[in-house]
Amino acid sequence: MDTDALFSCPLCCHILPDERTIFIQDAKPKTKFFKKGALVAVQGDPVDALYVLTKGSVKTEMISEAGNSLPIETITAPQLLAPAFLLAEEHFFPVDVIAIEDSEVVLISKSMIIKQLSCNEAFLHAYMKLNSNRMHFITERLKLFSIKTIKGKLAQYMLERSKNRHFVMDKNQTQLAEYFGVARPSLSRSLSEMIDDKVIILNNKDGEILNLDALKEYMLQ
Amino acid sequence: MDTDALFSCPLCCHILPDERTIFIQDAKPKTKFFKKGALVAVQGDPVDALYVLTKGSVKTEMISEAGNSLPIETITAPQLLAPAFLLAEEHFFPVDVIAIEDSEVVLISKSMIIKQLSCNEAFLHAYMKLNSNRMHFITERLKLFSIKTIKGKLAQYMLERSKNRHFVMDKNQTQLAEYFGVARPSLSRSLSEMIDDKVIILNNKDGEILNLDALKEYMLQ
DNA sequence: TTCAACTTGTAACGAATGTTACACTTTTTT
């Protein structure tokens, strides 16, 4: 078990060095290993422990089963998995979690976390801030989905990362199409049309907004 | 100010009766009134205080501006507005909040909430559970959006509230179309096709699942 | 360099959904 990684995750880093040995003794954390491509958890699995990703990286996605899948995010160690659901009444994984490289996950029991929350104020604040930030993240994801047209999604994406009418595409078209949940050729077509209409120009990953009003209009429909 | 409502909200109900007078003295909560239809908050407004809806009801929606709007939920007093964002680094309203009847909102400063969180364990747990539950709610909303076809959304909606192949439609078609973010005639068409295909039957609000496998298949595409 | 793998552009076509309009039914109000 990678205790260094465990205690550098954004939550457990607030357990003081002196207390870490005792914490490990009390918590008796379980360690699980996952090969690249393995399922760490599936939608509906109960979240009965805090899942700390201590090595590797995973991706989360919704609705897999067989048909479509919508990627939500990729998570790189050291980080927590589904921390908000540990204390929820519906304490189940809302997504599938899949290892995208060989990974290690440390499980810490719910009761141990609750104990730590009540006796360690820094831990508590970190936990709450973590959940708040995740809420923000997932809300942004929802906002993207509430925009129905591909051009609208692109506009939102570009405006979100623009500064002085300049922006950088941090994903290639294949990844972006997957992120938006649309077909790649459709994305390419929409992008081409936005360029044809002189709303933006693109040089490789670098983009420039030529017509800000027109770009914003895309989102309103 | 409706203090009864304030102290019956799911968070402040954990402030003990003895401490309520002092709490009010210290917090000096501000009260705001909103007429039906008024904007309580818009996307991007800073969340610098805890918003407690003490009277009336509001609806929240994304991307309004002028074009489309996606309703997220309706909230009835006594309840909190955007509690998760009070402690987030990005402490801004993620949605527009609109009064759907004459309403009263009580504002309690962030510092007062933080103080209460650290000295009142029940308050703390209520706050965390509240955020966890909201996370679950918003994740379910996202799941609905990750399903692209209307029939798929309908299938998810029906399966979610079915018991022994029986379900009840708790919204009329107009409301459901708005909830899904689709056009009302399109929803009506999809519903008709599902009935024609003998996957479900509908008697007013009561539905019966005739072909469970077919219904589930709708979601996988 | 040369080849393979990845990435992008694009075209033709079909499927799903949106838009608009109107008739009809049900519910609510007067």
Next chain:
DNA sequence: AAAAAAGTGTAACATTCGTTACAAGTTGAA
């Protein structure tokens, strides 16, 4: 009971997007 309002079904047509296929460009490794 009559009138008004709300809800529903449906048709014709437009639009957007998905699917499939292939060509061309780019990158990186052998």
